[in-house]
Amino acid sequence: MLKVQCPTCDTQVEWKEANKFKPFCSHRCKLIDLGEWASESNVIAGPSANELDPRMDEFDIEASFPPADDFFR
Template sequence: MPVVACPTCGKKVEWTEANKYRPFCSERCKQIDLGAWAEEKFVIPGPSVDDDTVPDKDNG
């Protein structure tokens, strides 16, 4: 059975259906990760997108 590192704390976790928090080791680590996404601490590098360059659905 595969073992992965928790993305938040690095603890080794078995990747099984019994682990309802996978790939995280716990609810706490899952919530920490969610909070980081909500605070926009994780970003994809690249040029900034201006609102003017995104086409409207109506003007497509």
């Protein structure tokens, strides 16, 4: 199985069609690399990307932010 390193957290990632985030290990790492995660953190004053647990999955990240409708109400 071909593997690559996630550019964000250096986790070994299997290079396969099922991994829609490749070469990243997760949606989170893809967002970090694109800078989208940083801009969201600035708005909500959350922890910096470096302080987040790389094992945190996408569901946990989304659950930790309020829905946009509630946040800006």
